[in-house]
Amino acid sequence: MTTAFGGDEAVAARGGALARWIARRPLAALVIAAAAALALWLILAPWPAGFEEWFGRKRLFVNALFNGVTLGGLYFLVAAGFTLIFGLMRNVNLAHGSLYLFGGYMGYEAADWTGSWLFSYIVAFICCAVVGVAMQILIFRRMEGEDLRQTLVTLGLAIIFSDLMVWVWGGNAIQIATPDYLNGPTPTPIVVAVKSSGEAVFLQYPRVRLVIFAAAVLIGVGMWLALHRTRIGVMIRAGVDDRDMLSALGYRVQILFALVFAFGAGLAGMAGIVGGTFQSISLGEDSHFLLASLQVVIVGGMGSIPGAALGALIMGCSEQFGLVYFQNYATMVTFLIMVLVLAIRPQGLLGRG
Amino acid sequence: MALTETSTPSIAAPRGGALSRWVSRHAAILLLGLILVLLPAVANEFLLDQIVGWSLALGMIALSLMFLAGYGGMVSLAQMTIAGVAGYMVAVLGASSLPTISLFWPWWVATPLAIAIAVVFGTLSGALSARTEGIYTIMITLAIAAAFFYLTLQNWPIFNGFNGFTTIPAPHFWGVNWRAPVPLYYLILFFAASSYGAVVYISRAPFGLALQGVRDNPRRMEAIGYNVAAHRVAAHAFAALIAAIGGVLLVWLNNQISPFSISFERVIDVLVIAVVGGLGHPIGAFVGAIIYVILRTFALDALLAVGLDGRRFQTIIGLGFLLIVLFSPDGVIGLWRRWSARLRANGGSRRL
Numbered sequence: 028m029t030t031a032f033g034g035d036e037a038v039a040a041r042g043g044a045l046a047r048w049i050a051r052r053p054l055a056a057l058v059i060a061a062a063a064a065l066a067l068w069l070i071l072a073p074w075p076a077g078f079e080e081w082f083g084r085k086r087l088f089v090n091a092l093f094n095g096v097t098l099g100g101l102y103f104l105v106a107a108g109f110t111l112i113f114g115l116m117r118n119v120n121l122a123h124g125s126l127y128l129f130g131g132y133m134g135y136e137a138a139d140w141t142g143s144w145l146f147s148y149i150v151a152f153i154c155c156a157v158v159g160v161a162m163q164i165l166i167f168r169r170m171e172g173e174d175l176r177q178t179l180v181t182l183g184l185a186i187i188f189s190d191l192m193v194w195v196w197g198g199n200a201i202q203i204a205t206p207d208y209l210n211g212p213t214p215t216p217i218v219v220a221v222k223s224s225g226e227a228v229f230l231q232y233p234r235v236r237l238v239i240f241a242a243a244v245l246i247g248v249g250m251w252l253a254l255h256r257t258r259i260g261v262m263i264r265a266g267v268d269d270r271d272m273l274s275a276l277g278y279r280v281q282i283l284f285a286l287v288f289a290f291g292a293g294l295a296g297m298a299g300i301v302g303g304t305f306q307s308i309s310l311g312e313d314s315h316f317l318l319a320s321l322q323v324v325i326v327g328g329m330g331s332i333p334g335a336a337l338g339a340l341i342m343g344c345s346e347q348f349g350l351v352y353f354q355n356y357a358t359m360v361t362f363l364i365m366v367l368v369l370a371i372r373p374q375g376l377l378g379r380g
Numbered sequence: 381m382a383l384t385e386t387s388t389p390s391i392a393a394p395r396g397g398a399l400s401r402w403v404s405r406h407a408a409i410l411l412l413g414l415i416l417v418l419l420p421a422v423a424n425e426f427l428l429d430q431i432v433g434w435s436l437a438l439g440m441i442a443l444s445l446m447f448l449a450g451y452g453g454m455v456s457l458a459q460m461t462i463a464g465v466a467g468y469m470v471a472v473l474g475a476s477s478l479p480t481i482s483l484f485w486p487w488w489v490a491t492p493l494a495i496a497i498a499v500v501f502g503t504l505s506g507a508l509s510a511r512t513e514g515i516y517t518i519m520i521t522l523a524i525a526a527a528f529f530y531l532t533l534q535n536w537p538i539f540n541g542f543n544g545f546t547t548i549p550a551p552h553f554w555g556v557n558w559r560a561p562v563p564l565y566y567l568i569l570f571f572a573a574s575s576y577g578a579v580v581y582i583s584r585a586p587f588g589l590a591l592q593g594v595r596d597n598p599r600r601m602e603a604i605g606y607n608v609a610a611h612r613v614a615a616h617a618f619a620a621l622i623a624a625i626g627g628v629l630l631v632w633l634n635n636q637i638s639p640f641s642i643s644f645e646r647v648i649d650v651l652v653i654a655v656v657g658g659l660g661h662p663i664g665a666f667v668g669a670i671i672y673v674i675l676r677t678f679a680l681d682a683l684l685a686v687g688l689d690g691r692r693f694q695t696i697i698g699l700g701f702l703l704i705v706l707f708s709p710d711g712v713i714g715l716w717r718r719w720s721a722r723l724r725a726n727g728g729s730r731r732l
Contacts, residue, residue: 119515121522174515175455179655179705182648186698194692314644318526321519329516355535362527366508369520373511 073218073227083352086219089230091351092344097236099343100243101305104298105316106323106335107250108291114267114330115287117174118167121181123295124317125188130155130296131308132196135203138300144206151300152293159292160285167288168281189313200309203300209235239301246294247336254332263287267330322361326368328378337376409663416569425561431673433565433633436572439669440626442653443662444619447579450659451588452615453595456509458521460650461528462502462620463627464642469494470628471545471637472538481540487551491628498624499617506616510609513598525647532639544638548631559632568629572666575622579662582618591615652701658711667712672697 049056070092074085082088109123130151137143137150162184170176212231220228254260262283266273274280302308302316319342324330327338345364349357368376403410420428445459474490476482483490509520532539550558550567558567582588591611593601598608631637640646649672657668679693708714 117515119519176705176709178515178518179651180702182651183698183702183705186648186652186701187695190692190694190698194689311644314526318523318644321523321526325519325523355537356531357534358527358530362524362531365523365527369508369511 070217073221084220086230087351089217089219090232091347093230093232093236095344095347096340097240097343098305098347099340100240101298101301101339102319102323102343103243103247103336103339104301105295106320106327106339107247107332108294109320110324110327110330110332110335111263111287112291113324115263115270116163116167116284117177117270119174119178119181120291121178121317122162122185122188123181123291123320124313124315125185125192126155126158126292126295127299127302127316128192128308128313129158129188129299130293131203131299131303131312132192132201133296134300135201135303135308138203144203144209144300144304147203147300148297151296155296155299156289156293159288162292163285163288168284185313185317189310192313193310198310200307201303202307203303205235205304209238213237235304239304243301247332250332259283259286322365324375325365326375328375331375331377331379334375334377413573416573420562420565428565429561429633431677432670433568434630435666435670435673436568437626437629437633438650438653438673439666440572440575440629441623442650442657442665442669443575443579444623444626445650445654446657446659446662446665447582447622448615448619449654450661451583451591451595452612453514454506454509454517454612454615455651456506456521456616456619457518457647457651458502458505458509458524459619459623460647461525461642462498462505462623463630464528464532464637465501466494466498466624466627467631467637467641468532468539468545469497470631471548475547475549476545477547478540478545481538482545487553491551494628495621495624498627499620502620502623503613503617506620507609507613510612510616522647525642526644529639529643529647532642539639542639544636544641546636548635548637550632564632568633571625571629575625576662576666579622583662587611587614649697652697656701656704656711658713660710661713664711664713671712675700 070089074082079085105123105127109120112118112120112123133154134147134151137147141147162181166180167177170180211234213234215230215232217230218227219230222228252260254264262273262278265278266280266283270280273283298316299308302312323335323338323342325338326341327334327336341364342361345361346357349360353360372378416432419432423432441459441463444462445456448459449455470490472481473483473485473493474487475484485493505521505524508524509517512520532544533542535541550564552558556563558564583592590601590606594606594608594611601611602608630641634641653668653672654665655668656671657666658664675697676693679696680691683689683692683696704711710717
């Protein structure tokens with residue numbers, strides 16, 4: 028499960044390169060294979076009693092894993108737009124967390140009005156996309172190439188947005204209700220414990236989180252296909268590599284920029300509803316998710332969609348495992364991973380140097 | 381000035397001339413210093429500590445950012461966090477209202493050690509962000525700042541979680557109770573003035589000039605034989621020292637520290653202060669700080685007085701920051717420079 032998301036995409040991208048990679052780095056391949064086997068055993072096999080005594084209950088571990096992976100799906104939705112905007116426009120959009128929160132609030136209002144959870148996603152996407160396009164056309168277009176000034180402007184906007192949202196929606200946490208058809212637990216084929224009678228106990232997991240994770244995977248695969256199989260995707264990738272050259276070739280980069288900004292912002296807005304359904308949305312969540320996006324793209328590699336997927340998984344899992352196993356130092360786990368990546372690969376795991 | 385003194389030691393007249401020229405060139409800053417030194421004679425305790433003292437301590441943290449951003453081209457958002465590390469360490473190693481955590485070491489051990497730990501922290505995070513360039517520095521330092529904020533929020537054994545520490549007194553030595561308003565004010569003024577002087581001095585010293593070279597063109601500096609990474613890390617270490625001292629003073633002034641002293645908003649405030657004041661000159665940090673503190677203290681009443689919602693203070697700060705970034709990237713200092721230049725040009729034309 029852990030490797031399915033980031034790994035498959037990379038494998039597909041390289042095609043037959045996998046065999047060559049294994050031949051070139053046999054030791055690394057062996058370590059990865061051993062880690063995958065250990066992970067599979069930890070997830071699928073019922074744990075021996077002695078092991079449970081030393082390591083803790085299996086139920087805790089599997090729950091943390093599921094929580095981490097599904098949280099990773101949410102992080103991916105937020106960070107994908109962030110990394111795309113950064114890769115193409117060199118704009119560190121520090122108002123990205125505000126867009127997430129704004130989408131969550133708009134989705135809440137829409138769900139409240141119409142009673143449709145799915146419809147609220149469309150509303151949140153459109154609202155945030157409009158704000159994103161407005162930001163790009165009214166402000167960032169006028170200061171192209173000035174990285175630092177753009178970043179400072181997004182910071183100013185983030186301060187204002189966050190205060191205005193407190194004004195409108197107040198400081199209380201808002202929870203978006205899960206629709207009935209997604210409510211309740213789903214049985215999974217994973218054994219968490221064996222009763223004294225020899226009967227196996229299977230893990231029950233909230234259906235909505237599994238569905239949303241599947242949707243996040245679909246969106247990720249869809250983005251990858253759009254980037255690699257469509258004309259606009261080719262333009263975006265060319266723009267990430269060399270924006271000036273693309274513009275010199277006569278492509279209308281301004282329209283491309285507005286589109287990417289709209290899509291990234293809209294995705295963040297949709298993630299706001301997911302966040303509101305998973306946890307809750309409130310004052311302060313904007314900075315929380317901005318920082319999560321930062322960590323995800325720092326670890327995964329800036330401007331890379333597979334990198335965002337890998338980074339989101341690592342960050343989601345490390346956060347949840349940290350909460351279970353190192354309560355007082357949970358954030359240190361994610362932080363140390365970030366430091367480690369920065370020390371070894373400053374451009375991020377899948378970033379280009 | 382030093383050069384003219386040593387080259388013409390026998391002639392007295394140019395020396396006096398140099399001194400008077402130096403005084404007239406720095407008239408504004410000398411006058412400001414004189415006012416600040418004499419302020420306790422007229423000001424009440426509120427103005428002294430809660431307005432001017434707070435501005436100076438906050439200005440020191442903004443000054444450390446101004447040094448990194450203005451001379452090194454590295455916009456570090458970890459400066460408030462470094463100040464927070466120093467502040468927390470003073471509370472942990474020294475005295476506070478929590479005998480279960482605080483070690484109650486004497487101030488002359490606890491304070492220097494706290495500052496040293498913060499400087500090590502700042503140097504390490506500087507080394508981490510110096511590996512990447514430009515805009516990445518903001519992202520990495522912001523991530524470091526966030527990690528420390530969430531650590532203090534979650535961790536109870538060392539940082540006392542959500543509640544933080546209260547009753548962290550400034551020490552009592554040389555027969556002076558530094559906790560009293562006027563001595564505390566002078567303590568802050570001394571360190572603020574020293575760090576201002578140190579930044580001005582270093583900006584003209586060989587190290588500062590090399591740092592500005594690194595800012596303008598790192599590849600060329602590398603080619604002439606300068607160690608670019610070492611210059612960046614050293615700049616971070618120096619900035620961390622200023623921020624750490626500022627952090628300790630801030631804790632003594634507020635008499636408390638909690639995760640919310642170093643939260644995302646406070647981290648951003650330091651950047652807002654430095655940018656609004658102006659990154660072009662060290663005095664900008666203090667100008668920005670006094671504007672911020674005055675706004676923060678009086679905006680609520682002022683907004684209510686004109687019939688607006690006083691709680692929209694943060695929007696005012698954001699709008700002001702946005703206007704400065706959009707229309708005067710060199711801050712209030714830049715506005716002042718352009719304004720005085722225009723005034724001078726107008727005056728000249730009138731005389732003609």
